[in-house]
Amino acid sequence: MEFLQPTSWPEALAMKAAHPEAMPIAGGTDVMVEINLDRHRPAAIMDLTRVAELTVWGTEDGFLRVGAGVTYARLIDELGDRLPGLAMASRTVGSPQIRNRGTVGGNLGSASPAGDAHPPLLASNALVEVASTGGSRRLPAHDFFTGPKRNAMRKDELIAAFLIEPAKGPQQFSKVGTRNAMVIAVCSFSIALDPERRHVGTGIGSAAPTPLAAPEAERFLEGVLDEGGFWESPNDIEAAAIARFGELVAAAARPIDDVRGTASYRRHALAVMARRSFSWAWSDYRTRASA
Numbered sequence: 001m002e003f004l005q006p007t008s009w010p011e012a013l014a015m016k017a018a019h020p021e022a023m024p025i026a027g028g029t030d031v032m033v034e035i036n037l038d039r040h041r042p043a044a045i046m047d048l049t050r051v052a053e054l055t056v057w058g059t060e061d062g063f064l065r066v067g068a069g070v071t072y073a074r075l076i077d078e079l080g081d082r083l084p085g086l087a088m089a090s091r092t093v094g095s096p097q098i099r100n101r102g103t104v105g106g107n108l109g110s111a112s113p114a115g116d117a118h119p120p121l122l123a124s125n126a127l128v129e130v131a132s133t134g135g136s137r138r139l140p141a142h143d144f145f146t147g148p149k150r151n152a153m154r155k156d157e158l159i160a161a162f163l164i165e166p167a168k169g170p171q172q173f174s175k176v177g178t179r180n181a182m183v184i185a186v187c188s189f190s191i192a193l194d195p196e197r198r199h200v201g202t203g204i205g206s207a208a209p210t211p212l213a214a215p216e217a218e219r220f221l222e223g224v225l226d227e228g229g230f231w232e233s234p235n236d237i238e239a240a241a242i243a244r245f246g247e248l249v250a251a252a253a254r255p256i257d258d259v260r261g262t263a264s265y266r267r268h269a270l271a272v273m274a275r276r277s278f279s280w281a282w283s284d285y286r287t288r289a290s291a
């Protein structure tokens, strides 16, 4: 197996152009499992951990641009206040060891339907920046996931970063698993409220071939909040409306029966998580409004 170790971003892109078959490795928490279980035997591996450009984050035109190599642990510590939904999801990833090594770039690279970073990225309309020697492009996270463990990256491209707006309002993330830690999601849900744009964002994990949003549920809840003047006067919202939101989230999913859960359980759990996540986010919004 050939081992490539670039020490700068331009060098990494040049190596990827010369060796499109090379498998990038960041934290290695997915790659090493695949290799150890003999599911993959890549001809070449490209270690990205010496590429300093991937480990930085900064601000750009109102967005946070977070390098693909920023670990979950750093994301929680350094950006948890600005990205609460993604930080909540990051806290549920693996164990401290996995969070110290694992990266959102690696989660995007694997593009598992169960990847915990994906629902909050979708709920916040994040962008994924990919690059090659020919230049870079930014795709909405909504267009990045193309199938189970498949994404829109070309063979000569690497993930440079993701771009996400700092939270404009409350955000939540919920995950159902068979135990409380070190668990792949049976299903997961994230919500982001944006009072400035009067927008509700959603993300569903582990309940379809790809992570996905629930646009009908979003429009429905935006209608309820707008028509009732709730953004200005954040009062109690009728339980029936919250229940309908849950139903629409469950309807957006395309779950299957598998070893972790049945399709019908996943739909049920999604409706519950959507109701609860919105109720928590709304309670947070009301508290902020009355402060």
Ligand SMILES: Cc1cc2nc3c(=O)[nH]c(=O)nc-3n(C[C@H](O)[C@H](O)[C@H](O)COP(=O)(O)OP(=O)(O)OC[C@H]3O[C@@H](n4cnc5c(N)ncnc54)[C@H](O)[C@@H]3O)c2cc1C
Residues within 6 Å of the ligand: 023, 024, 025, 026, 027, 028, 029, 030, 031, 032, 033, 048, 068, 069, 092, 093, 094, 095, 098, 101, 102, 103, 104, 105, 106, 107, 108, 109, 110, 114, 115, 116, 117, 157, 158, 159, 160, 182, 183, 184, 185
């Ligand atoms: C014990 C354990 C528990 C886990 N628990 C969870 C969990 O709770 N939730 C969860 O979502 N995941 C979990 N995972 C999976 C894994 O930790 C995550 O998917 C993590 O985000 C992978 O990041 P990484 O940096 O380790 O990626 P790597 O393993 O290095 O890479 C993963 C994939 O991304 C590609 N890649 C990495 N960086 C780039 C880049 N810059 N450009 C292009 N491609 C790139 C690699 O080629 C590979 O295909 C767990 C794994 C283990 C071993």
